[in-house]
Amino acid sequence: MRKVAILALAIISTLSACNTLKNAVEASSDVTKLGGTWELDYISGPRIAFNGLYPGKKPTMTFEIQNKRVTGNSSCNSFSGKLIADDTSINLNEPMATTKMACPGEGEAIFFETLKKVNKYTIAGDTTLNFLMGDIAVMRFRKIK
Secondary structure, eight states: OHHHHHHHHHHHHHHHHHHHHHHHHHTTOOGGGGOEEEEEEEESSOSSOHHHHSSSOOOEEEEETTTTEEEEEOSSSEEEEEOEEOSSBEEOOSOOEEOOOOOOSSHHHHHHHHHHHOOEEEEETTTEEEEEETTEEEEEEEEOO
């Protein structure tokens, strides 16, 4: 019985510590820091090297906090849409207006597919934006403006 009590206490302590750490990480974000233009420098998933996906131009995103808008370029086509975000969560799954140029390679498709999976974000040092799917980083941007 004593072993069961110690095991239960250890599990509860571990879960409590994980939840405390998670809250501290999420609290470091602030929707106003999201404002500005960001350039993609990492995307998870594809078996193609990042520079192979985006050989000429990297995708960018501009967040206009006051107007609640997001605009950008997928490396080929421009897009714009409504910004739905708070201090830790973001929804980029809403329909966006896009130009429809024919684009070589898989980069644009992978970019938009990955954006749809994003539901959280963190900002590190005001210069690095991480998009998360749950607790897993799937995209990373660096601030350029």
